[in-house]
Amino acid sequence: MTKNLILLGLPGAGKGTQAEKIIADYPMVHISTGDIFRANMKEETELGQKAKAFMDAGNLVPDEITNAMVADRLAQSDVVENGFMLDGYPRNEEQAKFLDQFLADRNDKVSATLYFQVPDQVLVDRLMNRGRADDTKDVIAHRLEVNKKANLPLVDYYENHGVLHTIDGNGELDRIYSDVKTVLDALD
Numbered sequence: 663m664t665k666n667l668i669l670l671g672l673p674g675a676g677k678g679t680q681a682e683k684i685i686a687d688y689p690m691v692h693i694s695t696g697d698i699f700r701a702n703m704k705e706e707t708e709l710g711q712k713a714k715a716f717m718d719a720g721n722l723v724p725d726e727i728t729n730a731m732v733a734d735r736l737a738q739s740d741v742v743e744n745g746f747m748l749d750g751y752p753r754n755e756e757q758a759k760f761l762d763q764f765l766a767d768r769n770d771k772v773s774a775t776l777y778f779q780v781p782d783q784v785l786v787d788r789l790m791n792r793g794r795a796d797d798t799k800d801v802i803a804h805r806l807e808v809n810k811k812a813n814l815p816l817v818d819y820y821e822n823h824g825v826l827h828t829i830d831g832n833g834e835l836d837r838i839y840s841d842v843k844t845v846l847d848a849l850d
C-alpha cells in the first residue's frame with residue numbers, strides 16, 4: 663500500500679528537516695503548497711497571478727484556488743503510484759475535509775499525520791536564531807500564537823479521525839527521525 667502523509671507543526675518545529683530525511687528513505691512525493699505557489703509566481707502563470715496578492719499580504723490563498731491546485735497535483739501519476747507527503751496543506755478544516763473527500767472518491771485515504779510538537783520557548787529560541795534581525799521576541803511570539811490558532815483545529819481533526827501521531831520534536835535530530843520511522847514502518 664502506498665502511504666499518504668501530512669506534516670503538521672508550528673514554524674520552527676523542524677518539519678522541513680524531517681521531510682528531507684523521510685523523502686530520502688521512502689517513495690512518497692513531497693508536496694509543499696507554498697513551494698508550488700512560489701514557483702507559479704516566478705513563472706507568472708495564471709495561478710501565480712491569482713495567488714500573488716494574497717501571498718504578498720501574508721494571507722492564505724482562498725480555499726477554492728488552493729484545493730483545485732492540490733487536487734490537480736494529487737491526480738498526477740507519480741503521486742498515485744508512490745503516495746504523498748503534504749507540507750503546508752491542509753491549513754484549515756475546510757481544506758482537510760476537501761482532501762478527505764478527494765481521496766475517498768478514489769478509494770484512498772490519509773495514512774498518517776505527523777505532528778511535530780516542540781515547547782513554545784524552544785520554538786521562540788529557534789526562530790530568534792534563524793530569523794531576521796528585526797524579528798523581536800514579541801513579534802515571534804505573536805506569529806506563533808497566530809499559527810497555533812490555525813494548527814490546533816487540524817490536530818484535533820486528525821486525532822478525531824484516528825490518524826494523528828504526535829512526535830516529540832525537541833531533541834536530537836536522529837532520535838526524532840527514529841520516532842518518525844517507527845510510525846511510518848508500522849503503517850500498512
Ligand code: AMP
Nearest residue numbers: 695696699717721722723728750751753
Ligand atoms: P508556506 O511556504 O507554507 O509558508 O506558504 C507561503 C504562502 O503560500 C502562505 O502564506 C499562503 O499565502 C500560501 N499558502 C501555502 N499553503 C497554503 C494553503 N494550504 N492554503 C492557503 N494558502 C497557502
